Amino acid sequence: MIRAIFLTLGKEFRLIGRDRVGLFMLLVAPIAVIAAAGFSLANVYGGQTSVAMKSEIAFLDDDHGAVGRAIHDALADSKSVDLIVAANRADAEADVRQRKQAVLAVIVPAGTTDSLRRGENPKLLLYTDPVKYLQSARIELMLAELARSISTAATHDARARFAAESAELRDQLEHARSAADRARADAEKLSSESEHERAQMATHLRTEVNDSMADARAFVSAALNAAMTRLKNELDHGEAQQRAKVDELKTYFTRLGEAQNQFRDWLAKLQSLAGRHASDIPPPPAIPEPPKDLSAFNPPPIDLSTYRAQFERAINLPPPHIELPRMPAIPAIQIPDIPHVGLANASIPGALGYTEIDLGGQEVGAVGGFNAFDLQVPGFAVTFLLIGMLMGVSLALLDERDWGTLERLRSVAAPFSATLAGKLFARFVVGFLQMVVLFAAGWVLFGISLGRAPAALMLPAAAIAFAGAAFGLVVAGVGRTRDAVLPVGAIVIMTMAAIGGCWWPIDFEPQWMRQVALALPTTWAMQAFNDLMIRQLPAASALVPSGIDVGFGILYLIAGIAIARRRFAA
Amino acid sequence: MKPAEVRHTNGMVAAAAELICAEGLSKWYGSRAAVDGLSLAARAGEIVGLLGPNGAGKTTTLSMLSGVIAPDTGSVKIGGLDLASNPIVARRKLGLVPQSIAIYPTLTALENLHFFGKIQGLAANDAARCASKLLETVGLSDRANDIVVGFSGGMKRRLNLACGMIHSPAVLLLDEPTVGVDPQSRGRIFEIVEAAAVSGTAVIYSTHYMEEVERLCCRVILIDHGHVVAGGTTTELIALAGSAPRIDVMTRDELKPGWCDGIGRAVAFADGARFGASLELAALDQAPEVIRRAERAGGEVLEVHLHRPNLQDAFLKLTGHALRDSQ
Known part of the structure; x- marks a missing residue:
């Protein structure tokens, strides 16, 4: 059995190797179709390809301003645009609609730049050709992005100016605040200095006053001393005179007392002499008693020292409490807080945009798109793989039947299943190698992405090759003749390829069609390829879709063997 | 195998065994009987002609004899082995030369022979040796390494015959092996078939050409509508028809x-x-x-x-x- 499989395998490889048409269909035709489809649809999917894809655009700058220049320069620099500068609007329109030379015409109306600067919403004018809708849409996307860039740039510019002015204002306010702070500091310093001066002045004044007072006291003291001396002298002189008088008075009183004693003695003698009439004698007038202390009176010496002390106390004034009146407080200079006006607070609203970030975290631009060949290479590789299976399995089995070799093989000492297995295995290997070669060619010629793990592409490639080979067996069993197999197989394969997303992204299809597509191996193969190549997902993302394709392959194989046994054994 | 008296084309009579024996073969396609209750046998060294008009059931009979299709009823024994229960071993003893030129057109003559020899169980060396010998026998030695698609009809027929004989089968089933060939190729094919019979191969030879049967076959089975109409030697059939x-x-x-x-x-x-x-x-x-x-x-x-x-x-x-x- 194994020997028969390998013998069949070797025979099939020889047959394939000698089949130039088959090889052409396996390798050259897919590359030609991929190139045609990829180059044709590159503008639709928007990605960059290794080969420059250019659309001609007519351009008219009536603005002659920054906007016109920006659009012109951007279009001229674009690798995907060939710019035709129109002389006027009619010329631009003719480029599109009469001469059909340009995909569309872009008119930048006069005053666009000024209008934009005034905050208005100027519009570009486009002349389009409805037939070139897809290209136009692609370019319009680019123009929209360009217009948004210009608007964003204008906003940035305005915001920058605003920010610059805000910064200048902020600087000025900062300067004013600094000046105010300095003024406040100066005032406080002045206040402090004046306070200090005031204190010094008070001290000085107190010193001066004290000195003056001391001088005055000394002067007064000296004058007092002189006056006291003179007064003392005068008092001493008056005292001496007064004392002399007192002494005289004392002497008088002493003699008066003596006279009084003599009178009393006289009176007593008179009363004694007046006998009975003594009572009639009126009492003598009382002689006023001399001041009792007169005798003791010794006028004290006048002690001027007391007066002197009083004077001295009088003149010895306490140091004057000199308090200079306080300086009026320097009013606080209040500088209002000036908010920091930055871009984030700019009152000019920004432009809402977007940027695509792929699953690898890389920004791919606002209108990222993808290399059309990333879709076309696997898509047409799968399509031609299935076509190869149609020719290699379905038609080859019919050929073998028509040649009679199948009949002969059924009569040989090897089970028919070995023949089928060998043929299917050979076609599986060839299909897998076909996928590898087409991906390699796509990588070399069209710069397709092989994803994070190029080796992972082999998984869905092997799975769809297996499913395709088994499906070829089903088709061979269903069609009785080449004439039946070719149209049936071609229709089925084309439908599977189309619905399965081999020719365009499956998301272009309506929901119901996408539901139908789930029942097709092409859908899962393309999902795996898209995940790996375009979405840049890890290798594990291909496991489930590849597994599903293997499942399809097993189902096809079971059905194919059952049908083929009846068809080719009969 | 039971011994039998066989008259070889060269007139030699010898005891031989039935190398192929079919009993009561029937094949129905829907309500139409392609073959109905057909029995035949061929001994070693015997060339049995299978004769019948178009649609008589010759090819169906050969297909059942070779195991290409399974009979609805009946059995086939190859060298004493039941084809249905021992298909692989039985088929090793069998060589089929289909009516169509059953060779790969884009392989060389040698590659075709190698492939069919090896898939019939020959070792690579044996296949190469037998292929070389057979190419000489069929007169294609000088074209051994040429792609078959460039061969003439006669060359293809000869190679077709060689591919069925590469493994020296005990039983050779030939389905109109000379269709569309020139007299030279036909003569060579006759010689090869006769040589195979001489070497002890039992040959079932299906053809439309009466002269081939008359020249090659020692016994003829005439079938029509899936039935055996008559059987015997050529003379016996002519006599039977009364022409x-x-x-x-x-x-x-x-x-x-x-x-x-x-x-x-x-x-x-x-x-x-x-x-x-x-x-x-x-x-x-x-x-x-x-x-x-x-x-x-x-x-x-x-x-x-x-x-x-x-x-x-x-x-x-x-x-x-x-x-x-x-x-």
């Missing part, structure tokens, strides 16, 4: 009615500017008399065909003249 000799004469002038009274009833026909008549003879010795009368009646005899009774006559007699289309 008479016939003479066709072409004359310059039209033959007048009654020109062959007493001999037989002539059927007149015209061939362009010439006139002709055909009549059955009771015996071959009446032919000179027919020619003399035709010369007298027709002015001048331009052409004479004398037809001896042969297998074709027997064939037509036994299967009828109605046109048959393959079904």
Whole structure:
């Protein structure tokens, strides 16, 4: 059995190797179709390809301003645009609609730049050709992005100016605040200095006053001393005179007392002499008693020292409490807080945009798109793989039947299943190698992405090759003749390829069609390829879709063997 | 295997075993019986002709004998082994040469032989040796490494035959192996088949060509509508059909009615500017008399065909003249 499989395998490889048409269909035709489809649809999917894809655009700058220049320069620099500068609007329109030379015409109306600067919403004018809708849409996307860039740039510019002015204002306010702070500091310093001066002045004044007072006291003291001396002298002189008088008075009183004693003695003698009439004698007038202390009176010496002390106390004034009146407080200079006006607070609203970030975290631009060949290479590789299976399995089995070799093989000492297995295995290997070669060619010629793990592409490639080979067996069993197999197989394969997303992204299809597509191996193969190549997902993302394709392959194989046994054994 | 008396093409009679034996083979496609209760056998060294009109069931019979299709009823034994229960071993003893040129057109002659030899169980060395020998036998040594697609019809036929014989099968089934070949290739094919029989191979030879059967086959099985109509040697079949000799004469002038009274009833026909008549003879010795009368009646005899009774006559007699289309 194994020997028969390998013998069949070797025979099939020889047959394939000698089949130039088959090889052409396996390798050259897919590359030609991929190139045609990829180059044709590159503008639709928007990605960059290794080969420059250019659309001609007519351009008219009536603005002659920054906007016109920006659009012109951007279009001229674009690798995907060939710019035709129109002389006027009619010329631009003719480029599109009469001469059909340009995909569309872009008119930048006069005053666009000024209008934009005034905050208005100027519009570009486009002349389009409805037939070139897809290209136009692609370019319009680019123009929209360009217009948004210009608007964003204008906003940035305005915001920058605003920010610059805000910064200048902020600087000025900062300067004013600094000046105010300095003024406040100066005032406080002045206040402090004046306070200090005031204190010094008070001290000085107190010193001066004290000195003056001391001088005055000394002067007064000296004058007092002189006056006291003179007064003392005068008092001493008056005292001496007064004392002399007192002494005289004392002497008088002493003699008066003596006279009084003599009178009393006289009176007593008179009363004694007046006998009975003594009572009639009126009492003598009382002689006023001399001041009792007169005798003791010794006028004290006048002690001027007391007066002197009083004077001295009088003149010895306490140091004057000199308090200079306080300086009026320097009013606080209040500088209002000036908010920091930055871009984030700019009152000019920004432009809402977007940027695509792929699953690898890389920004791919606002209108990222993808290399059309990333879709076309696997898509047409799968399509031609299935076509190869149609020719290699379905038609080859019919050929073998028509040649009679199948009949002969059924009569040989090897089970028919070995023949089928060998043929299917050979076609599986060839299909897998076909996928590898087409991906390699796509990588070399069209710069397709092989994803994070190029080796992972082999998984869905092997799975769809297996499913395709088994499906070829089903088709061979269903069609009785080449004439039946070719149209049936071609229709089925084309439908599977189309619905399965081999020719365009499956998301272009309506929901119901996408539901139908789930029942097709092409859908899962393309999902795996898209995940790996375009979405840049890890290798594990291909496991489930590849597994599903293997499942399809097993189902096809079971059905194919059952049908083929009846068809080719009969 | 039971021994049997076999008359070889070279006249040799020897005891031989039945290498292929089919009993009660039937194959139905819907309500139509392609083959119905057919039995046959071939011994070692015997070439058995399988003769029948289109759609008689020859190819179906060969397909059942080779195991290509399974019979609805009946059994086939190859070298004593039941084909149904021991298909792989039994098929090793079997070589099939299909009616179509069953070779890979984009392989070389040698590659075809190698492939079919090895898939029949030959080792690579043996396959190479046998291929080289067979290429010489079929006269394709000088084209061994050429792609088959460039071969003439005769070369392809010879290679087709070689591919069925590469593993020296005990039983060789040939399905119209000389269709569309030139006399040289046909002669070579005959020689190869005869040589195989001489070497002890049992050959079942299906053909439309009576002369091939007459030359090669020691026994003929005539089938029609899936049944065996008759079987035996060529002579036995001719005798069984009871066919008479016939003479066709072409004359310059039209033959007048009654020109062959007493001999037989002539059927007149015209061939362009010439006139002709055909009549059955009771015996071959009446032919000179027919020619003399035709010369007298027709002015001048331009052409004479004398037809001896042969297998074709027997064939037509036994299967009828109605046109048959393959079904």
